[in-house]
Amino acid sequence: MKRMSPWLLLVAFIVSVNCFADSTDSAALFKSKCAMCHGSDGTGNTMGQKLGVKSYKSPDIQKQSDADLKNAITNGKGKMPSYKSLTPEQVGGLVKYVRELGK
Numbered sequence: 001m002k003r004m005s006p007w008l009l010l011v012a013f014i015v016s017v018n019c020f021a022d023s024t025d026s027a028a029l030f031k032s033k034c035a036m037c038h039g040s041d042g043t044g045n046t047m048g049q050k051l052g053v054k055s056y057k058s059p060d061i062q063k064q065s066d067a068d069l070k071n072a073i074t075n076g077k078g079k080m081p082s083y084k085s086l087t088p089e090q091v092g093g094l095v096k097y098v099r100e101l102g103k
């Protein structure tokens with residue numbers, strides 16, 4: 001068997017740890033890193049809409065699993081940039097925040 005890629009292990013780690021994420025600083029993190037495209041309310045602003053963001057209230061986003069959303073944030077998706085420097089706790093907190101904004 002080939003050796004498992006360290007990235008695979010990292011992704012598995014991210015998926016397993018996030019349940020314990022503390023989301024207290026997620027709002028601040030979102031404002032500094034994400035609101036420039038997604039808007040502070042998650043519906044997407046002018047810049048984000050040019051790139052193709054959907055409102056977090058859209059079923060297309062809310063029907064996805066936490067793991068799907070974490071994957072999109074960590075590894076990027078389409079024109080969405082990747083955020084590999086965020087810790088699994090931060091990504092988990094952001095997913096919770098995305099769910100809050102989507103309500």
Ligand code: HEC
Pocket residue numbers: 030033034035036037038048051052053054060061064068069072073077078079080081083094095098
């Ligand atoms: C440069 C603009 C930009 C920034 C900054 C950005 N995003 Fe995105 N994001 C996008 C675009 C564009 C999409 C749509 C991707 C697609 O579906 O093709 C997206 C999609 C998403 C999705 C939905 C993924 C899906 O499957 O449809 C989530 C969740 C998300 N972003 C979270 C975040 C978070 C959290 C941050 C901050 C850490 C962030 N984004 C920062 C542009 C951005």
